[in-house]
Amino acid sequence: MNPASKFYGWGLPVDISTHGPEIDRLIHVLHVFMFLLFAGWFVFLVLALVRFRKRPGHAAVYKEQHFKTPTYVEVGVALFEIVLLFAFSIPLFYRIRNIPFPQQDALQVRVVAEQFAWNFHYPGSDGIFGQTKPSLMSPSNPVGLDRNSPNAADDITTINQLHVPVNRPVSVELASKDVIHSFAIPVLRVKQDVIPGTPSRVWFQAKQTGNFEIACAQLCGLGHYRMRGFIMIKTEDEYNNWLAKMTPVKPAPPAPAVTQGAT
Amino acid sequence: MKEHSSHSHSASLPFWRKYIFSLDHKVIGVQYAVTGLLFLLFGFTLIMLIRWQLAYPGQPLPVIGHLFSEKMMVGGIMLPEFYNQLGAMHGTIMVFLGVVPLAVGGFGNYLVPLQIGAPDMAFPKLNMMSYWVYFMGGLIMLASFFLPEGAAQSGWTSYPPLANLASSGQTFWLLGMVFLITSSLLGSVNFIVTIAQLRADGLSFFRLPFFVWAQFITSFLLLLAFPPLEAAGVLQLMDRLAGTSFFMPSGLVVAGEQLAVSGGGNPVLWQHLFWFLAHPEVYVLILPAMGIVAEILACNTRKPIYGYRSMVYSVVAIGFLSFVVWAHHMFLTGMGTKMSGFFQITTMMISVPSVIILTALALSLWGGSIRFNTPMLFAIAFLPMFGIGGLTGLPLGLAASDVHLHDTYYVIGHFHYVVAPGTIFALFAGVYHWFPKVTGRKMSEVLGKIHFFFSLIFINGVFMPMFLMGLAGVSRRLYDPTQYAHAGSTQPLNVFVSICAWLLALAQIPFVLNFFGSLIFGKKVDRNPWEATTLEWAAPSPPPHGNFDEVPAVYRGPYEYSVPGQARDFWPQHMAKEN
Numbered sequence: 001m002n003p004a005s006k007f008y009g010w011g012l013p014v015d016i017s018t019h020g021p022e023i024d025r026l027i028h029v030l031h032v033f034m035f036l037l038f039a040g041w042f043v044f045l046v047l048a049l050v051r052f053r054k055r056p057g058h059a060a061v062y063k064e065q066h067f068k069t070p071t072y073v074e075v076g077v078a079l080f081e082i083v084l085l086f087a088f089s090i091p092l093f094y095r096i097r098n099i100p101f102p103q104q105d106a107l108q109v110r111v112v113a114e115q116f117a118w119n120f121h122y123p124g125s126d127g128i129f130g131q132t133k134p135s136l137m138s139p140s141n142p143v144g145l146d147r148n149s150p151n152a153a154d155d156i157t158t159i160n161q162l163h164v165p166v167n168r169p170v171s172v173e174l175a176s177k178d179v180i181h182s183f184a185i186p187v188l189r190v191k192q193d194v195i196p197g198t199p200s201r202v203w204f205q206a207k208q209t210g211n212f213e214i215a216c217a218q219l220c221g222l223g224h225y226r227m228r229g230f231i232m233i234k235t236e237d238e239y240n241n242w243l244a245k246m247t248p249v250k251p252a253p254p255a256p257a258v259t260q261g262a263t
Numbered sequence: 264m265k266e267h268s269s270h271s272h273s274a275s276l277p278f279w280r281k282y283i284f285s286l287d288h289k290v291i292g293v294q295y296a297v298t299g300l301l302f303l304l305f306g307f308t309l310i311m312l313i314r315w316q317l318a319y320p321g322q323p324l325p326v327i328g329h330l331f332s333e334k335m336m337v338g339g340i341m342l343p344e345f346y347n348q349l350g351a352m353h354g355t356i357m358v359f360l361g362v363v364p365l366a367v368g369g370f371g372n373y374l375v376p377l378q379i380g381a382p383d384m385a386f387p388k389l390n391m392m393s394y395w396v397y398f399m400g401g402l403i404m405l406a407s408f409f410l411p412e413g414a415a416q417s418g419w420t421s422y423p424p425l426a427n428l429a430s431s432g433q434t435f436w437l438l439g440m441v442f443l444i445t446s447s448l449l450g451s452v453n454f455i456v457t458i459a460q461l462r463a464d465g466l467s468f469f470r471l472p473f474f475v476w477a478q479f480i481t482s483f484l485l486l487l488a489f490p491p492l493e494a495a496g497v498l499q500l501m502d503r504l505a506g507t508s509f510f511m512p513s514g515l516v517v518a519g520e521q522l523a524v525s526g527g528g529n530p531v532l533w534q535h536l537f538w539f540l541a542h543p544e545v546y547v548l549i550l551p552a553m554g555i556v557a558e559i560l561a562c563n564t565r566k567p568i569y570g571y572r573s574m575v576y577s578v579v580a581i582g583f584l585s586f587v588v589w590a591h592h593m594f595l596t597g598m599g600t601k602m603s604g605f606f607q608i609t610t611m612m613i614s615v616p617s618v619i620i621l622t623a624l625a626l627s628l629w630g631g632s633i634r635f636n637t638p639m640l641f642a643i644a645f646l647p648m649f650g651i652g653g654l655t656g657l658p659l660g661l662a663a664s665d666v667h668l669h670d671t672y673y674v675i676g677h678f679h680y681v682v683a684p685g686t687i688f689a690l691f692a693g694v695y696h697w698f699p700k701v702t703g704r705k706m707s708e709v710l711g712k713i714h715f716f717f718s719l720i721f722i723n724g725v726f727m728p729m730f731l732m733g734l735a736g737v738s739r740r741l742y743d744p745t746q747y748a749h750a751g752s753t754q755p756l757n758v759f760v761s762i763c764a765w766l767l768a769l770a771q772i773p774f775v776l777n778f779f780g781s782l783i784f785g786k787k788v789d790r791n792p793w794e795a796t797t798l799e800w801a802a803p804s805p806p807p808h809g810n811f812d813e814v815p816a817v818y819r820g821p822y823e824y825s826v827p828g829q830a831r832d833f834w835p836q837h838m839a840k841e842n
Contacts, residue, residue, distance in 0.1 A: 008752040010731045012667075026664045027734070034654040041625065042647055048628040049643065052564070053635070060565040060825040060832065061630040070622050077618060081611040081657075089607055089661035094600045096666060115518065134514040134521055144516070178517040179425040180530060182595065182670060186736030186749050189667050193595045195530055196424060197512020200597035215747055217670040217738045219418045221425060222343045225742040 007212065013186045016212075016233070018205040019096055020189035026088050033080065099171055099203040106169035106203060109162065112143045113174070113181040113194045116223030118214055119143050120162050124154030124247060137177065156246045160229040162214065165239035169205045182217035185231055191217055206233045284395075286387035287808050288376050291394050293701065296369030296694075299361050302401065303687070304771075306356035309349045311764055316341045318761035320743040334413060343742040347416035348432065350740055352404070354419025355436065358544065359443045360401050362686055366551040367447075367485070368397065370693055371454060371478045373701065377799035377806065378472050380463025380815040380837070385456040393449035400442030407435035418740060420537060423510035423530045427502050428517060437500045444493040451485035454478055463798065463837075465817035469575070470836070472797045472821040473568065476575050477554030480582040481547050488543035488586065495536035502528075509533075531596055538589035546585045548682055549649070550578060552689035553620055556642045559696050560624060562795045563639040564631025565832050567822040570623040577616035577623075584613040594662040595669050603662045610660035617653055621646065632825075632832075637711030641692035644719055645685060652680030655730065673733020676726050684722045691718075691774070698778075699792045703804040704785030710777040717770035724763030728756040794833045797821050801837045 007014040015024055052058075099106060110121035110129060119142040123129045130145055130152020137144035143157050164170045174183055176196040183202065184191040192202040214229035234242065282290060315324050321340060328339025335345040372390065376383055384390045407414040412430035415421065426433050458479045462471070471479075498509040506525070510533045513526030561568045568574070590598065590606040625646055633639070655677040658664040668674065691714075698706050737750040744750040744757060791800040802811050815837040823834040 008735060008749040010753055010756065011734045013736055013749055023663055023667055026661065027658055027667065030658045030664060034657060038650060038654060041650065045625060045628070045647060049633060052628060052631045052633050054632045058632055060632040062566060062825045062827055067626060070626060074615070074618060074622065078615055081614065084661060085607055085611055089663040090604045092663035093603060096663065097600050134516050137516045137519070139519060178515055179428065180422055184736070184738065191595055191666050191669055193597060195596060196515055197529065198531060198597065213748055215738055215749070219425065219740040222347065224740060225343070225744070226746045228747055
């Protein structure tokens with residue numbers, strides 16, 4: 001049996017993010033509402049079909065009957081949609097899109113997507129990204145990092161492996177080298193289009209450790225189906241050990257920040 | 264009226280002027296309908312090939328696998344490039360070459376002049392041109408499969424930069440789309456003028472059959488929403504052929520090479536232009552279907568439809584609102600929360616008139632005397648099927664739940680419930696209902712009911728499991744879903760869906776037999792076999808060139824069934840006195 005089967009099944013996968021339960025609750029509320037509405041309406045349909053079937057001694061009624069109930073149901077549905085909008089979806093989407101705590105508390109990571117891999121770029125111990133340039137992008141330097149630029153010496157890059165600490169917000173800046181991809185982590189309820197030329201950002205905070213899948217959710221070419229990455233959620237100690245192991249040379253002394261963030 | 268002269272004129276025409284390059288709206292309507300049905304069959308065939316790859320990834324396709332060229336399948340095993348072509352062309356063909364030509368070009372052309380009591384469309388030559396431009400577009404799309412690198416493979420949405428970088432099939436796709444859009448524009452102008460100008464005496468707007476209203480609003484949607492996509496298509500064509508960069512940003516690195524484009528463009532611009540068409544397009548697909556269902560429900564419940572006026576107001580409201588919801592397809596492009604808030608609100612607003620129409624159609628059954636013939640069964644089934652399609656739009660229209668469901672199988676399930684067991688069931692209902700008018704013969708009820716019940720069972724078997732797959736987070740357009748653990752966990756559902764899809768194909772055989780068999784063996788009928796009230800049933804079956812043997816005038820609304828004091832339970836619109 002596939003060991004991943006305890007996370008994934010027919011229906012919502014396991015959720016390990018802090019914001020995910022709210023999304024799941026909305027999805028559940030919606031489906032209960034949809035089911036009730038459909039069931040009630042379907043009972044009416046069957047009843048009408050049986051009761052008003054054509055048979056001897058039965059004739060249609062010309063006069064339009066005016067029903068009050070549908071109007072009430074209609075108004076009820078409209079009110080419920082207003083509640084869904086203003087109590088659930090709009091504020092929730094606002095929280096999902098805007099990181100709800102100080103940006104500096106979060107781990108900063110860049111994703112540079114390409115056909116058909118996820119490249120990850122960590123700022124290293126100084127917390128500042130080195131410069132990247134399209135002209136430097138090559139198989140050995142997939143994000144095009146300019147190692148000679150300030151703050152770049154301690155930067156870390158990985159391919160298809162996103163290492164993050166548990167219980168700490170992670171702020172991900174998304175960029176693409178070539179076509180549109182979509183950065184999706186089903187167990188974290190994260191999905192965001194990665195559009196070349198227009199960087200975007202998502203954040204999440206994981207609640208438990210483990211290795212999970214990153215998927216591409218937007219058709220990006222022949223290898224779309226195998227653009228699989230992994231997110232490795234570690235304890236803070238494990239994460240720091242990994243970080244120390246990966247740091248290329250001795251961390252350069254923090255240079256005066258010439259560039260903020262990446263280009 | 265030049266009834267007599269036009270009739271004898273048509274009789275003297277040579278075969279190719281009468282049946283091929285015809286100016287008669289009925290011949291053009293049948294041309295559209297038959298071409299549309301053939302394209303529906305072709306588009307369905309494409310997806311059945313895909314269903315093999317999805318159910319049994321990497322296994323050779325039995326029996327017919329070796330018939331494909333090595334650029335499509337090697338040893339019967341489908342290549343990813345062919346998979347992507349099939350997916351892109353399935354969507355394109357079903358929407359632009361199948362459903363719209365059948366619903367608007369076929370039913371619209373045939374029925375609108377008849378239902379408004381006109382001898383033909385306002386611009387018969389424009390009408391003929393719109394069919395042949397559509398035909399050219401279809402040929403270009405089909406021809407693209409024979410290109411060295413095959414047909415378009417960037418999805419029916421053709422998002423750049425992927426589509427800009429794609430092989431020559433994409434150029435053909437864009438050229439084909441320019442033809443198809445031009446055809447729709449010609450057709451829509453014609454419908455608007457015909458409905459506005461050529462209504463029979465006494466046929467006020469609030470006496471129009473609901474089908475005509477639906478076609479009227481649909482025409483405005485086509486007229487106003489298609490030009491942005493035509494412009495976008497030409498821009499993408501320029502990007503591909505003339506070196507412009509409307510949709511190409513600077514600094515692209517593709518396969519390790521810096522791309523030599525001038526840059527400075529924006530790929531999201533395409534999405535705005537595309538969805539500005541493609542959301543109204545959803546209503547182009549659904550409104551004529553609602554129109555057909557309203558006609559058939561009224562006729563077979565033997566009573567007026569419930570809330571005719573509120574249905575008309577609703578369809579007009581849908582027409583306006585459908586232009587301000589497009590960006591709900593783009594919640595995850597990184598648009599601001601204010602923008603997404605606006606589009607969530609408009610999306611919830613447009614659900615209100617849709618629910619009103621659906622509720623009115625369902626309430627129309629109450630108090631009726633329901634005949635369960637084949638067209639009625641398809642029309643009734645439309646109601647819950649479209650209901651499921653509409654309801655499952657809710658979690659996608661709210662941005663917060665869309666975060667998880669966006670671009671998954673949930674989306675596929677949702678819009679297929681709207682279009683397949685929704686619109687296509689309504690179109691089947693229409694074929695069964697108006698076949699006697701077009702041919703003078705009825706289709707077989709036995710074959711029709713076999714077709715209906717098996718189609719209903721299997722089509723739900725195809726699309727219902729997709730909601731579970733979507734909740735599991737399975738992305739769309741995966742050549743091999745087992746590559747992902749979260750998608751692989753739903754693989755048994757994929758096998759089930761595929762088997763249902765193939766059985767659904769078998770369930771269409773009775774329809775094909777019925778369709779062709781009834782042309783020869785169908786029971787002959789007079790001009791009004793269903794005892795219906797609208798004007799098309801006042802014309803002979805089949806109607807001659809010029810339609811009516813005497814110019815009809817209209818004395819009442821479209822659905823005067825079971826009027827008290829009348830001898831018969833239907834009171835046709837054109838009868839001056841009681842019947």
